[in-house]
Amino acid sequence: MESSPQIQVPRVKLGTQGLEVSRLGFGCGGLSGILNAPLPHEEGISVLKEAFYKGITFFDSSDSYGDNNDNEIMIGKALKQLPREQIQIATKFGFVKLEGGQFEVKGTPDFVRKCCEGSLRRLGVEYIDLYYPHRVDISVPIEDTMGELKKLVEEGKIRYIGLSEASADTIRRAYAVHPITAVQMEYSLWTRDIEEDIIPLCRELGIGIVAYSPLGHGFFGGKAVVESLPAESILTRHPRFSGENLEKNKLLYNRLTMLAAKYSCSTPQLALAWLLHQGDDIIPIPGTTKIRNLLSNLESLALKLSKEDLKEISDAVPVNEVNGVPNPFLSKYSYKLATTPATQLPV
Template identity: 55%
Template sequence: MATSGVGRMKLGSEGLEVSAQGLGCMGMSAFYGTPKPEPDMIALIRHAVESGVTFLDTSDFYGPFTNEILIGKALKGIRDKVELATKFAISWAADGVTPVVRGDPPYVRAACEASLKRLDIDCIDLYYQHRVDTTVPIEVTMGELKKLVEEGKIKYIGMSEASASTIRRAHAIHPITAVQLEWSLWTRDIEEDIVPTCRELGIGIVAYSPLGRGFFTTWPKLLANLEDNDYRKYGERFQVENLQHNARVFERLTELATRKGCTPSQLALAWVHHQGSDVCPIPGTTKIENFNQNIAALSVKLTPEDMAELEALASADAFKGDRYPGTSLTYKDSETPPLESWKGE
């Protein structure tokens, strides 16, 4: 199957233009087992940019910090070719296990300036609030981000795992360019409320884990290859009792992919691309051959009948297990206090 050009898209309505598919960089440094060799990852990032995938996604939480440092090294001499997104808000508590989320103005500013140094750049193209601090009114966090835009330290503001009502409140303070959420055949709960809200407000949608955290890429050998420090090993959907059920969906996906002349992962990624011209998936990988397969998904054309078949086999109750443990931070638990309650700076 021939690979078409990656192409470009408008992300949101504030002027940001990115490649039609991005590159999620988290797995190069964190959460998916042992960090990969730095020279190999720099080569992969540069290959991506040369291939037309110029929208790179990272966070200060990945490592923590090591992924931003890696990206900074990879961008030497090619910064002007890249749309760079990073995030702030999450850190680890002293126990190294409990995530701490902060959105107070001093933290927002300090985090931004630290990311600029690690990335060794003057301005962040898209700066996301990685998770919502439910103790700080969203208007307060956004107010500080607005100042950072005015100072030229960031160009555009994004949010991740925020509820529709939180997005609305934030957007009223400063236009939100993009909202990043998990969206795939594996996870479709945002379609009811958040996607319509983003479209009403002219906000772009960035789909992370569009390949189901590797499920659509490497099943059935995925579980056997996970290292002990790969957090997927402990996720509900990756437990044996759930995987046996979820594998049936994969088998049906494989049948349709065979008919379409592509791989199951390309079909799953093409489904995300077909959600609309305002959606940019950011599949991650650590291998150039997998990256090349991912961009080939852009040339997979799906008919309305194909889409209906895919959505029938990946209905809301098709997969067993929550996408995150019940204590995790997601948009379902992202409401903040009213602005008038704020007693901080």
Template identity: 55%
Template sequence: MASEVRRIKLGSQGLDVSVQGLGCMGMTHGDGPPKPEADMIKLIHHAFNKGITHFDTSIIYGPYTNEILVGKGLKGLPREKVQLATKFGVKPLEGGGTEVCGDPEYVREACESSLKRLGVDYIDLYYVHRIDTRVPIEITIGALKKLVEEGKVRYIGLSEASPETIRRAHAVHPISAVQLEWSLWTRDAEEEVIPTCRELGIGIVPFSPLGKGFFGGGAKLMENLSSNDYRRTVPKFQGENLEHNMKLLERVGELATRKGCSTSQLALAWVHHQGDDVCPIPGTTKIENLESNIKALSVKLTPEEMAELESIASANAAKGDRYPPAMMAHTWRFANTPPLSSWKAT
């Protein structure tokens, strides 16, 4: 069966991926209770059979349970045809809670524990999930570089990293991908972060390209969220912010109707049209949504339609932060690390 999903080079270091990945977080974490394991394994296999080979997880999703599930889902698939991405840096604490940790000892400990949970010998793309502002990024990347040399990691990535952090990291070992939130209602990375990635030949992996499901569900999304869904805490989904953002959604929906596609397909197509160095990882737990996301690849937008979308959803069009305050503190604008000269190894 011919693949429905084309392939791209992600970054300039040789990593080859499907142009659309699958974000696996919601299978066990964040979006309400964990979903049935058998159904999620079926979803992963369905994605692979459609040509999606780039699967994204993290230690903190669960914690731990998402990596275990993804490992089960990938078991039996040809390992050399899968690009497995996971992340460390948001460290689960005993008794609950988390801390951001980039200590070199933890880098190795986290990697080796992920390899066991995933049931693999190497991780294709290993991300620093959040930047530890206590540890110079050079120290964290130096530890990752050793894991690359040992064959446990193939390519290194950063998530929620500032331009300065990206440059400093890339000087220690080439960074293949930067993961960031990018969608029609989250465009703050366009001014500095994305140009920095392009200057350095680093691939761009947008998470939440559908606005955390907003462009798929709109107001109904909020009605159907479980009580422990993290999106209930996101300012963009609350009160006057949501009312304002619904107007944006309606205008995008009008253009989608004219295009003969769904609003979510149009929003995802906009991300895909940003360039051949962009690989969004929309998450889903339903095969029908996966199919819809794949169909977004065949939605072709003219320059005029791109301009219309960008005027509707300009950089400041949406209202509200993308995370509650405690989580915003760990996003790229606030996450620079101290200079290397300040580091004293313990």
């Protein structure tokens, strides 16, 4: 493994439709309090600007992040201070808030258009680079949802279409209506379900993968291991972060930490480097509220791992030894079910 003190963020094609992004993206949801307390806009904007100045140009959001669309509003303010033409904005739609803090999924054509118009207004932009249904509404044919997204592309309001947490069948059907540029899925050392069918299909169709929660909801960054979870964090209700499961999962963290020392890097850097080496068509979007973590994440781009290194890292975190379901806030393996009727955490 080799490293360099001067980190250059490469640019790569995401999918085969023409979208070019930074090799490492930035998941913006945490700035509005998905896992921790939300940042004041001034602080969040400072993080976004620092990410851009360090070479990250791909920013991922959703109209469901934060209270009252807070995340898109924050990004809109940041864009006023940054060169819009150098930035790729991805955002998502599809959740309707219900009583009790739950959400349901909606993908009707009129709702698609209404959400897009709202995001354009809050972001203060004329177009959205990459627009996703946050989850697939199985009460509406995916062809109807995609048909409206295709119209928005033709009108210049969005440039590329993505899907999030979609099944292989849904991806094929959606692609038949209009080419899909990216599919966003949870993917990390301890959540690798998409390797079975989603990644092979995306590569067959020329679709990029946007990997959310690439550090396992912060687990490989030390959440609940070297630092305690805030009492208000939704992760306190995540089975992988609680009770006996957490104690067993700490063994996996400790194994990876020992390997990180061998490779002269931090634990999260090694976890990200492993993911980056799964293919140039996979773009991790780690998020953070701390600039020091942002800078540390960027260092993962400099790590060079051999096939033997990658096997050693994979073997240190066998997926069959991970305790707890991957994401209890979604329907189990929602990309196989193709929908999430209700959830408490849109990610």
